[in-house]
Amino acid sequence: MLTAKTLKLSLKSLREFAKKSLPDEILIELDARDECPMEIVRHMCSPDKLGIQLLFVPEEFGGMGGGSFDVYCICEEMARIDLGVATAVLATFLGSDPIRVGGTPEQKKLWLTRIAEEGALFAYGATEPEAGSDLGALRTTAERVSENGNVVGYRITGNKQWISNGGVADAYSILANTPSGPSWFIVEKGVKGFTHDEPEDKHGIRLSNTAALALDNVYVDADRLVGGVEGQGLNQAQAVFGYTRLMVAAFGLGAGWSALDRAIPYSTKRIQAGGPLSEKQGYTHKLIVPNVARLEAARAYIEETAERIDAGEGSLNTEGAIAKYMATEAGNLAADASIQALGGYGYTHEYMVEKIKRDVRITTIYEGTSEIMEMTISRDRWQMHLKTQGKYYHEQAQKFEALDARHPEVGADVAALALHALAEVMEKARVARLTRNQHILLRLGELVAYAECAGSLARRASLAAEKKLHEKANQRFDAAALGALSRIFAREAALKTAEEGLRWLIGAGGVDAAAIPALEASLGLAAIHRAQAGLIADMDYAADVLYGRAAKRSELAA
Numbered sequence: 001m002l003t004a005k006t007l008k009l010s011l012k013s014l015r016e017f018a019k020k021s022l023p024d025e026i027l028i029e030l031d032a033r034d035e036c037p038m039e040i041v042r043h044m045c046s047p048d049k050l051g052i053q054l055l056f057v058p059e060e061f062g063g064m065g066g067g068s069f070d071v072y073c074i075c076e077e078m079a080r081i082d083l084g085v086a087t088a089v090l091a092t093f094l095g096s097d098p099i100r101v102g103g104t105p106e107q108k109k110l111w112l113t114r115i116a117e118e119g120a121l122f123a124y125g126a127t128e129p130e131a132g133s134d135l136g137a138l139r140t141t142a143e144r145v146s147e148n149g150n151v152v153g154y155r156i157t158g159n160k161q162w163i164s165n166g167g168v169a170d171a172y173s174i175l176a177n178t179p180s181g182p183s184w185f186i187v188e189k190g191v192k193g194f195t196h197d198e199p200e201d202k203h204g205i206r207l208s209n210t211a212a213l214a215l216d217n218v219y220v221d222a223d224r225l226v227g228g229v230e231g232q233g234l235n236q237a238q239a240v241f242g243y244t245r246l247m248v249a250a251f252g253l254g255a256g257w258s259a260l261d262r263a264i265p266y267s268t269k270r271i272q273a274g275g276p277l278s279e280k281q282g283y284t285h286k287l288i289v290p291n292v293a294r295l296e297a298a299r300a301y302i303e304e305t306a307e308r309i310d311a312g313e314g315s316l317n318t319e320g321a322i323a324k325y326m327a328t329e330a331g332n333l334a335a336d337a338s339i340q341a342l343g344g345y346g347y348t349h350e351y352m353v354e355k356i357k358r359d360v361r362i363t364t365i366y367e368g369t370s371e372i373m374e375m376t377i378s379r380d381r382w383q384m385h386l387k388t389q390g391k392y393y394h395e396q397a398q399k400f401e402a403l404d405a406r407h408p409e410v411g412a413d414v415a416a417l418a419l420h421a422l423a424e425v426m427e428k429a430r431v432a433r434l435t436r437n438q439h440i441l442l443r444l445g446e447l448v449a450y451a452e453c454a455g456s457l458a459r460r461a462s463l464a465a466e467k468k469l470h471e472k473a474n475q476r477f478d479a480a481a482l483g484a485l486s487r488i489f490a491r492e493a494a495l496k497t498a499e500e501g502l503r504w505l506i507g508a509g510g511v512d513a514a515a516i517p518a519l520e521a522s523l524g525l526a527a528i529h530r531a532q533a534g535l536i537a538d539m540d541y542a543a544d545v546l547y548g549r550a551a552k553r554s555e556l557a558a
């Protein structure tokens with residue numbers, strides 16, 4: 001783990017490098033030319049230059065051994081600079097993850113040291129033309145090559161699709177079917193039979209190289225089989241999902257904030273109807289504040305998950321999925337709202353928000369689509385619901401009721417309403433067997449993400465009030481502002497959980513018309529409606545904070 005001071009210094013040098021080497025004019029030009037700036041990517045990954053890759057490599061292999069929290073902070077900062085460059089740099093960590101979690105000691109030493117000391121770039125080759133979300137449909141094969149009854153190597157044949165760094169990497173991890181099942185292999189560039197296509201002409205992240213790969217009977221020695229045992233590939237991929245999805249969650253967060261951080265100052269200068277847009281509630285409370293609340297709810301979840309992974313709680317795949325889902329969906333919404341916030345200027349290249357919007361779009365697709373995240377979340381939490389006879393979310397809600405007793409200002413009571421409603425929706429869905437509709441299962445995933453993130457943000461606001469936030473936690477908002485954002489988001493989450501839950505329960509035929517009033521009562525709908533009281537005042541306060549007016553207003557009031 002990095003010290004807080006080292007992390008701060010690393011973030012600062014990253015920021016300074018980006019300011020100097022990747023100003024807006026250059027980013028716009030590279031985006032228009034659809035060009036991956038390889039000298040910049042190499043500079044960022046060179047140990048004697050910026051050396052970002054050192055932060056991720058364990059100390060024993062020459063790196064700095066950054067943990068999940070460090071990785072989240074770096075990924076957010078990278079995404080604020082440019083998501084294409086961030087993808088290019090971070091592909092190395094995805095690509096080397098199978099080795100980090102499943103490699104033999106020799107493989108780790110060889111490859112992780114090459115990343116740390118030589119700045120070797122990796123690519124992660126899982127997706128195929130016919131196997132995207134469902135990696136089980138993998139067609140690439142690795143046939144054993146034996147001598148005197150011993151496996152000495154493999155011949156790999158197949159195609160990989162949409163591979164980040166596909167045309168520029170020095171080494172690739174390639175998932176292929178061996179006789180004992182899917183396995184990762186390390187394949188170096190330039191080996192016989194291994195080729196890549198021209199870079200894809202993409203909607204966004206045009207500063208990253210994405211290319212298809214072709215492997216035609218490519219020979220690798222047996223020591224290129226990651227872990228030395230066949231059939232471990234999907235487990236090795238699964239083992240890092242919590243961690244890698246946090247990276248993409250941080251991308252969504254960074255990109256969403258980078259768009260809002262253009263919209264917010266713009267709106268202070270743009271005068272319409274006699275005053276700046278920043279003074280107009282119909283503008284701030286639609287385009288800015290709700291997006292800030294969603295992004296900060298996602299941040300709270302990311303920070304909690306990162307802290308738990310660093311504390312050794314395992315790979316936390318479901319939590320990684322919730323973090324990715326919330327942050328990337330929120331990042332997309334924030335970037336879209338930022339185009340609207342800039343009006344016609346937002347729709348042009350020059351003002352950058354349209355580029356950010358195109359770039360952030362990828363985050364709900366790669367490293368598991370949002371629909372796959374909904375399924376992952378829902379399946380796991382459905383099991384929790386069943387295992388606890390429906391008590392799981394009621395018990396979570398009780399914890400927030402207890403938190404509310406200590407901190408009535410952080411919206412924990414409303415988060416509790418969301419969690420109680422969720423427990424009831426799940427129970428009704430169980431009794432009426434509604435999850436045989438896949439759509440219901442996936443919608444439950446969405447509601448889970450909202451309700452759990454409401455809890456996280458309330459907890460984060462309470463920790464801020466007690467001055468107990470993680471030492472590396474983002475400090476943009478103080479306790480009062482986090483409290484207001486938490487109350488705003490908790491209201492949204494509770495309303496969504498109850499109303500959409502009700503909608504899908506009725507929509508799937510799980511409730512008779514006569515039973516609807518009782519169901520509304522069991523979901524706490526009236527209490528959730530009552531909890532909307534004070535929403536506009538909280539949004540006013542959040543807008544004041546965002547526009548630096550809060551202190552001025554309290555001075556005036558005094």
Ligand SMILES: Cc1cc2nc3c(=O)[nH]c(=O)nc-3n(C[C@H](O)[C@H](O)[C@H](O)COP(=O)(O)OP(=O)(O)OC[C@H]3O[C@@H](n4cnc5c(N)ncnc54)[C@H](O)[C@@H]3O)c2cc1C
Nearest residue numbers: 124125126127132133162163164210365366367368369371
């Ligand atoms: C720019 C870019 C970079 C990428 N980089 C990499 C990389 O470095 N390495 C790598 O291995 N891959 C990479 N990918 C691939 C990426 O991870 C896949 O595109 C993604 O996993 C989705 O797979 P797919 O494109 O085949 O879509 P599909 O799996 O065909 O999905 C299409 C749609 O159907 C939905 N869907 C799929 N299955 C279900 C289901 N069971 N139920 C309901 N809905 C479903 C999906 O959510 C999606 O909306 C990259 C992709 C892009 C575009």
